Amino acid sequence: MRRRFTFLHNPGEHDLAQSPEAMLSRYRGPLCIKVDGEDRSRCRALVTLLHGNEPSGLHAIWHWLRSAERPAVNLLLMIASVSAALCEPLFSHRMLPRARDLNRCFRPPFEDEQGRLAEEILTLLELHDPEAVVDMHNTSGRGPDFAVVAFDDPFHDAIAAFFTHRLVVCSLGLGALMESSSDTRPIVTVEVGGCEDPRADTIALAGLQRFAQAPRISPQHGNATPLEKLDAPLRLELRDGVTLTYADTPQRGHDVTLNPVIEHHNFGTVTVNTPLGWSDADPRQLFQARDASGLCAVRQLVQVIDGVLYPAQTLILFMITTHAGIAESDCLFYAVSADGSPISGTGPVGI
Template sequence: MRRFRFLRNPPASGLGGDVEAFLRYLGGPSCIFLEGADSSRCRAFVTLLHGNEPSGARALFRWLKSGQQVAVNTVCILASVEAALASPLFSHRMLPGTPDLNRCFRPPFTGPQGLLAEEILELLALHRPEAVVDMHNTSGSGPAFAVCTHMDRQHEALASLFTRCLIVTRLNLGALMEISDHGCPTVTIEVGGRMDAEAHQLAYEGLCRYLLRPRILARDDRDQGLELLQDPIRLELNPGVRLTCGERAAPGFDVTLRPDIEQLNFGTVSAWTPLGWVSGELRRLFRARDAGGGCAVARLVREEGGRLYPAAPLKLFMITGNAAIAASDCLFYAVEVAAPPPAWKPD
């Protein structure tokens, strides 16, 4: 655990005047312990697993500057501080040449990112939190949602502190949320786009509820129900596939996405909603696996006349037109919808 800087109840006066000064004060991976009014229990808040996702760090900095006391002991982990500080601020998902930290939470824990992930797991095991919230921003603009790998009342209650949409997935990617079980419910909270002021505000308001409420694992009867989306499928680029965005098919690229592709986040698209243009056979360009491990490319996308369309009515989220993120992570997640919207066909 030598990689971490440890702080206990840090005074607000020493944290700097803004979030950048706060991160420079931390300098690297940090663990902040906050003493609660009830010291018999503990919660955990994890953020900055990706250095280009600032809302969680901004929310925590704002909380620490407020001088409020948490309801129960809380351990706060800020992981990719160095990536966040790499110029320009909050622009690097991870440092060049390093793997995605949120794909390293399973053995073997090799390399600096794997060792950092292992240390985070050791910290959580040491403090034995009653719940873990892992806060992120989405790659593109869009509404907030939560993701978990187990569905029960505790996970539902935890997600409802932040959002009205919960995605339940069986994908095994090596993400932190995959440690979840009935003894320690863990949710990923995607608060929205990293550049969106609404995402920063939602992150802070949700964090306040998480830190201030004495009980967080039971739903309030007045709460509205969550929209549940089951078993999303990831559409990924195959290695070497060249992607860009544009108003028309771009010469020299295998996939050209429409420039406003991110506006489809959490929208229900018909089988005739244009996504972009492709050059080549779809299985050469894309890969997708369903929960059973089968190839699902044909369930997600189709090609007609060089144009890319959904293969069926879908709800899409985590859409990105960022080529670097698409290559290292995915283009989007999708779930099939039962009731298609009114379809239209282009001329």
């Protein structure tokens, strides 16, 4: 198998270049950096830049490496979608044109370039056998930091608590890296905030420092603040062929217009009186959402009244995006009930 990663071991100042962007330009492809720890019998890993437009993890790695701190255990740092990040303008491309979303490629078959890169990441994790893995992202819209796990147990919680006090428990079978988590190799996705929010870089670096320096990972060594948990959220997705735009008034020629201020509701509560946007169609013709049993839950999420799109009940929304391309290829937002519990559908998926 052709090796895609360039490997650096205990890199010095010259290896890191003068900036994170200069470092990417020097190596041009995926980077795997190993830093020896005080205890070389154990390892932890951080994977980032799976999406080329989410640079906070890269910035955190670069600044942490420049500090020359020695981690408690060996630390493996992987920077993945370098080619996408380097597409002009820098950090504007989630992936290369016509390429698959890398964070949907961590399950076979690994037949295209993105799949083979995902397979190589999994192979490196298998080889180094880290006791904990963090997959660091920026959110696609404005919003606070949070973590996502496919499995809810005290060890996953402890890893998440190095970075945030919000935890989403979610296993949707999308092919994300976190879905490769296991009892012996727990993987936690961390969303540090929007890429245009300077606080995201601060949260990323502070979390990496705590993750790297902790002698042990246990519930006692994480954040002392109890985690706020949201369980089994639903994804509201567009149906094929449905057109979407964002504006502060309904737009002719589009099936759905969402108000750009919708992202202000990230991790907030919306009620049946909260306008989200506009449409004249039946929501089941526009959207799809499946609960854990595969039942359609669109009517439990949204409703249209006199051309205005509202929540169908009081909900907590998060991962709201105002990027139409991401909404079309991924989802508009995730939702749980007002108390953080799952929502159940009531009918078949088809209209």
